[in-house]
Amino acid sequence: MxxxxxxxxxxxxxxxxxxxxxxxxxxxxxxxxxxxxxxxxxxxxxxxxxxxxxxxxxxxxxxxxxxxxxxxxxxxxNSGTSGTSGVTITQLPSASILSTDANGNIISGNSESAGVNVTKQYLIAPNTAVVLNSGSGKYSFRYSGYNASTLLGGRWQMRINDGVARQFNVWDTEYTGAGGGSTVYQARNVVNFTPGVWAPLNSANGAGGADEYNVYHVYDSSTGVVLRFTCTLSNMGTTTAGIRESMILEEF
Structure with missing residues (x-):
C-alpha cells in the first residue's frame, strides 16, 4: 500500500x-x-x-x-465605494488620528498626555442627531430638547462613552444678546454622568436666545481629563437666516 x-x-x-x-x-x-x-x-x-x-x-x-x-x-x-476605506479597526472607534508605536503597531494618536485634541461642527440648523465627539471618542456633546418651531429652549448635553458613572465639575459661562447689551451668566455645578446616557451640562440653564455663546469647562474627576466645550446659537444677524448651532470641543 x-x-x-x-x-x-x-x-x-x-x-x-x-x-x-x-x-x-x-x-x-x-x-x-x-x-x-x-x-x-x-x-x-x-x-x-x-x-x-x-x-x-x-x-x-x-x-x-x-x-x-x-x-x-x-x-x-478596495471597498468598491468612494470615500469608504473598507477597513475597520474594531478596538479603535472614533480615533480621529492614527499613529504607530515603537514596534510599528497601529494605535490611536489621541492621547490626553500628548496635547490638545480639537473637534468642531460648523454652523448648521439645530439637530439632536448631530453629535460632536471628542478626539479620544470618550465624550460626546449635542444640543437637544429644543422647541420644534423656534429651535430654542434646548439644553447642551454630554454623554460619556466609557468607564463607570462618575462626577464631573462643570463651569458654565454664557454670553447672551447682541452688541453692547450682552449679559453674562455664570454657574458651577457638580454633575453625575452615566456611560451611554445623555444628560444636560447645566439643567438649570436652557439655551433660550437667538444669540447665545456658551463656554463649558468640564473636568472629569475620575480620569483628570479637561474638556472645553464652546457652543453657539445664532440667528446669523437676521431673522430670515434661521437659528444655527455650532460646536467646538477641545480635549486636554
Whole structure:
C-alpha cells in the first residue's frame, strides 16, 4: 500500500508546484493564491470590478489584494465605494488620528498626555442627531430638547462613552444678546454622568436666545481629563437666516 500512496502523493505535490497557482472556488486564478468569495469569476480571461469585489488574492510579488485582483502594494483594499476605506479597526472607534508605536503597531494618536485634541461642527440648523465627539471618542456633546418651531429652549448635553458613572465639575459661562447689551451668566455645578446616557451640562440653564455663546469647562474627576466645550446659537444677524448651532470641543 505504501508503495502506491507515495508516488501518488509525490505526483500531487509536483503537480501543484508546477501549476504555481491555487484557485479556491475559481478555475481561473489570477495569482499564486486566489479566493473567489462569491464563486462568480469567469472560467477564462480578466475579471470585472464586480467580480473582483468579493475576491482575495496574493500575487506573484507577495502583494495581498482584497476586493482587487491587481494589488499595487503589500496590502490593497478596495471597498468598491468612494470615500469608504473598507477597513475597520474594531478596538479603535472614533480615533480621529492614527499613529504607530515603537514596534510599528497601529494605535490611536489621541492621547490626553500628548496635547490638545480639537473637534468642531460648523454652523448648521439645530439637530439632536448631530453629535460632536471628542478626539479620544470618550465624550460626546449635542444640543437637544429644543422647541420644534423656534429651535430654542434646548439644553447642551454630554454623554460619556466609557468607564463607570462618575462626577464631573462643570463651569458654565454664557454670553447672551447682541452688541453692547450682552449679559453674562455664570454657574458651577457638580454633575453625575452615566456611560451611554445623555444628560444636560447645566439643567438649570436652557439655551433660550437667538444669540447665545456658551463656554463649558468640564473636568472629569475620575480620569483628570479637561474638556472645553464652546457652543453657539445664532440667528446669523437676521431673522430670515434661521437659528444655527455650532460646536467646538477641545480635549486636554
Amino acid at each position: 505504501k508503495k502506491i500512496i507515495t508516488p501518488i502523493l509525490l505526483l500531487a505535490i509536483s503537480s501543484s508546484y508546477l501549476n504555481a497557482q491555487v484557485g479556491i472556488q475559481t478555475s481561473n486564478p489570477q495569482g499564486p493564491l486566489h479566493i473567489d468569495g462569491a464563486k462568480d469569476n469567469p472560467a477564462t480571461g480578466n475579471l470585472t470590478a464586480a467580480q473582483q469585489a468579493n475576491d482575495v488574492i496574493i500575487n506573484s510579488i507577495g502583494n495581498v489584494g482584497i476586493g482587487t485582483s491587481i494589488p499595487t502594494n503589500k496590502l490593497e483594499v
